Amino acid sequence: MVMGLSTAYSPAGSRLVAPTPLAAGAAPRRRRRSSLRPLLATVRCSVDGAATVAAEAPASRKDCFGVFCTTYDLKAEDKTRSWKKLVSIAVSGAAGMISNHLLFKLASGEVFGQDQPIALKLLGSERSFQALEGVAMELEDSLYPLLREVSIGIDPYEVFEDVDWALLIGAKPRGPGMERAALLDINGQIFADQGKALNTVASPNVKVVVVGNPCNTNALICLKNAPRIPAKNFHALTRLDENRAKCQLALKAGVFYDKVSNMTIWGNHSTTQVPDFLNAKIDGRPVKEVIKDTKWLEEEFTMTVQKRGGVLIQKWGRSSAASTAVSIVDAIRSLVTPTPEGDWFSSGVYTTGNPYGIAEDIVFSMPCRSKGDGDYELASDVLMDDFLWERIKKSEAELLAEKKCVAHLTGEGNAFCDLPEDTMLPGEM
Amino acid sequence: MVMGLSTAYSPAGSRLVAPTPLAAGAAPRRRRRSSLRPLLATVRCSVDGAATVAAEAPASRKDCFGVFCTTYDLKAEDKTRSWKKLVSIAVSGAAGMISNHLLFKLASGEVFGQDQPIALKLLGSERSFQALEGVAMELEDSLYPLLREVSIGIDPYEVFEDVDWALLIGAKPRGPGMERAALLDINGQIFADQGKALNTVASPNVKVVVVGNPCNTNALICLKNAPRIPAKNFHALTRLDENRAKCQLALKAGVFYDKVSNMTIWGNHSTTQVPDFLNAKIDGRPVKEVIKDTKWLEEEFTMTVQKRGGVLIQKWGRSSAASTAVSIVDAIRSLVTPTPEGDWFSSGVYTTGNPYGIAEDIVFSMPCRSKGDGDYELASDVLMDDFLWERIKKSEAELLAEKKCVAHLTGEGNAFCDLPEDTMLPGEM
Structure with a gap:
């Protein structure tokens, strides 16, 4: 007898099983939408040529992958562990380089903790489907004990079903000669579609982190297409900028980077971004008291932070996937762990109700604090000059x-596009 | 006043500092060998175009990188933390894809623990030096609190100085039409040189994990060139094979992969490798009691494990860097944490004194157990048929x-090369 196993596995080769409760306290899964809208090419359940999929598989697990197609009753499985409810995380652009770092970090437990079982739902494209399978196979081979489900698909209405987190990394890079307005339109369309899908099938309290650029406006488009989900749940990633700004201040001050706090990136994830050295602190003291070189602060500092991505591409030959993935981890952790007393973190969030006088109804990076419940409040003790x-x-x-x-x-009606200059950050996505 | 800072930083731009004690209990650093043998192009300490290096830098820290060039007195820094002695880890092939995953895992604390400060010493080649800088910059931007030193270089006599761990990943891939004997010679030369360097400058109790292929024989060459270091300290990585074998057994049995234990890979990391289903257990029971399909076990199982890397390359378009890095983490963790009661792990280790009757004086993957002290013993309760x-x-x-x-x-004299057939695993390094 194999203990703790709750599966309809048959030795003939099928690894597809009837739905069973996944985790203690897991909410009942809604019917998936496959009866309502046609599937694209979503799903497969084979590990390699040697393993094939049974035809009579029940619909509700048909997007599972390989070893993750076996369903486990976590409660029955191990009485000594207190399993939390499974957290379900969708990642778009899952076959890309940023995801190739991020997915393994999520699976390892370093983001949500060593007692938090994880389901990963990988969203790719038809073109990248084989690569998605490759990623899922590498996740299998990594034997992460917290990773209880992996599924792959190309239809956001399938992949986003019931997800607690949606990490939207996939976006089209700008081709040669492409106008920024054209990029906004092409990628905006992707995020409009994904917003609609989230609105229809995701957990109503899903947290959404938009990484694909232009991420602030993509996040705005996404939240506008998802009225069922609180606008406050949408984030545009400016954490890599924050991390880079902290590092540059530490470098200039000759201190270790963990001495830098209260680092805000204001505004757009573009060259108009504002790394804030007025409010940032080094060892608890205002930066301007520690770094007396005002010219450096006012001119070089911001430029260095903005240009970091471009310098890295020159050095490394590709964009900074590893540190971007680290910053996504940081962004999520900042929402699921309490912010240290007195500190804050930056995130591109919806401006409505902001205390700073920034225009309402856009997504703007601002200083945030969290109790660790997934939510945040804007920091109020902020200096302005x-x-x-x-x-x-x-x-x-x-x-x-x-x-x-x-x-x-x-x-909101017809588009009118008059962008004065090109302020995309070099080489990011 | 900036607290806890122990640095000779000058506002003029130099970030190079006088040597100071790094961590509580850190051993005094020996003089580096730069006076004895000429440096190649080893080292630089600039973050990007905006930052330059001071000329009067003291020699003993001149291979530090960017923000890591500031030296910290960890003991003075934070009385509430009990800092362990810094662990110094060299990684060769540091600009490659496996390292791009591995370095961030080492820095995050998931390998050596959340209370273990880390120094990373990146070994690359002249050709890859800019990419090395890129990797170091991304490590800066990741703000890992445990990562206290990063240095980059291309001379193993510099990079391996005083290291506690050497993770030897870099190796030449086989070019089109290259004979296996030629590959053995080219890569063997690299590992002979690195063995000599380790012998001269590394910590006498350094642990060495050889990943670059052919890894068993590379490890043998390395240890033969490092007589000062116990042969027992050298490992050839077969952990990815072990992980893949566990996954395939779980898949076949319809259980989660954490139910599979006592999985040995015997022998060479090549297609002659032997995934051992006689001793492996599923839920504590012999595999053969759980999986009745003997034909599958005897024929398909081993083939599937061996071919996994090749299938992944087909799917994913490149070799499996992420899961290889995970398996290196697993291999190290198996040496620094006690092996669970009754279980074991596989590692390619020196055969002298083995209880199984395997030829002496080669590096062979065998079942090992560790008390978590970095050392291991061979498992004795092993079945054989x-x-x-x-x-x-x-x-x-x-x-x-x-x-x-x-x-x-x-x-050992003149080489005589008569390899009957080509048994390299497809697509690995």
């Missing part, structure tokens, strides 16, 4: 212009 | 033939 405010207004103007470019995707 | 033994002898014969091919590199 003219130098900082002028730069914030410039980034705000850019985001308002981007918003007009995508009005056709947010349900 | 004719089927298993015949396959073990075949892999042993291959390794003895490989050994003759590299006699010129191990100090």
Whole structure:
């Protein structure tokens, strides 16, 4: 007898099983939408040529992958562990380099903790489907004990079903000669579709982290297409900028980077971004008291942070997938662990109700604090001066212009696109 | 006042500092060898174009990188943390894809624990030096609190100085039409040189994990060139094979992979490797009691494990860097944490004194147990039958033939190379 096993496995080769409760306290799964809308090419359940899929597989697990197609009753399995309810995480662009780092971090437990079982739902494209299978096979071979489910698919309505987190990394890179407005339109369309899918099938309290660029405006498009989900649940990733800014301040001050706190990135994840050295602290003291070189702070610091990605591409020959994945981990951890007393973190969030006077109804990076419950509040003890405010207004103007470019995707009428200059960060996505 | 800072930083731009004690209890550093042998192009300490290096830098820290060039007195820094002595880890092939996963895992604390500060010493080549800088920059931007030192270099006599661990990943891939004997010679030369360097400058109790293929024979060459270091300290990585074998048994049995234990890979990391289903257990029971399909066990199982890497390359378009890195983490963790009662893990280790009757004086994957002190003992409660033994002898014969091919590199006379067939695993390194 094999203990703790709750599966309809048959020795003939089928690894597809009837649905059973996954974790103690798991919510009952809604019917999947396959009866309502046609599947694309979503799913497969073979590990390699030697293993094939049984035809009579029940529909509700047909997107599982390989060894993860066996269903386990975690409660029955091991009385000594207190299993938490499974957290279900969708990752788009799952066959890409950032995801190739991120997925293994999620599976290892370093993001949600060593007592948190994980389901990973990988969203790719038809073109990348074989690579998705490769990623899923490598996840199998990694034997992560917390990774209880892996599924792969190309239809967001399938992949996002019941997810607690959606990490939206996939986006089209800008081709040679492509106007920024065209990029906004193409990627905006992706995020409009994914917003609609999240609205229809995701957990109503899903947290969404948008990484694909232009991430602020993509996040705005996404949340506008998902009215059922609180707008507060959407984030645009500016954490890599924050991390880079902390590192540069540490370098300049000759201290270890863990001495830098209260680092805000304001605004757009673009060259108008504002790394805030007025509020940042080094060893608890205002940066300007520690770094006396005002010219460096006002001119070189911001430029160095912005150009970091481009310098890395020159050095490394490709974009910074590893540190981007680390910053996504940091962004999620900042929402699921309490923010250290007095500190904050940066995230691109919906501006409505912000205390700073930033225009409402855009996604703007601002200082946030969390109790560790997945939610956040904006920091209120923030200093402002003219130098900082002028730069914030410039980034705000850019985001308002981007918003007009995508009005056709947010349900706000006809788009009018007049972007003054190109402010994309070099080489990111 | 900046607290806890022990650095000779000057605001003029130098980030190079006088040597200071690194961690509580850190051993005094020996003089580096730069006065004895010429440096190649080893080291640099700039983060990007904006930062330059001071000329008057003291020699003993000149291979540090960027923010890691500031030296910290960990003991003074934070009285609430009990810092362990810094663990110094060299990684060769540091600009490659496996390392791009592995370095971030080492820095995150998931390998050596959340209370263990880490120094990473990245060994690359002249050709890859810019990419090494890129990797170091991404490590900076990741703000890992445990990562206290990063240095980069291309001279193993510099990079291996005082290291506690050497993870030897870099090796030349086989070019089109290259004979296996030629590959053994080219890569063997690399590992002979690195063995000599380890012998001269590494910690006398350094643990060495050889990943670059052919890894068993490379490990043998390496240990023969490092007589000062116990031969027992050298490992050839067969953990990815072990992990894949566990996954395939779980898949076949319809159980989660954490139910599979006592999985030995015997022999060479090649197609003669022997995944051992006689001793492996599923839920504490012999595999053969759980999986009745003997034909599958005897024929398909081993083939599937061996071919996994090749299938992955087909799917994914490149070799399995992420899961290889995971398996290196597993291999190290198996040495620094106690092996669970009754279980064991596989590692390619020096055969002298083995209880199984395997030829002495080769590196052969065998079942090991550790008390978590970095050392291991061979498992003694192992079953053997004719089927298993015949396959073990075949892999042993291959390794003895490989050994003759590299006699010129191990100090055992003239090489005589007569390899009957090509048994390289497809697509691995």
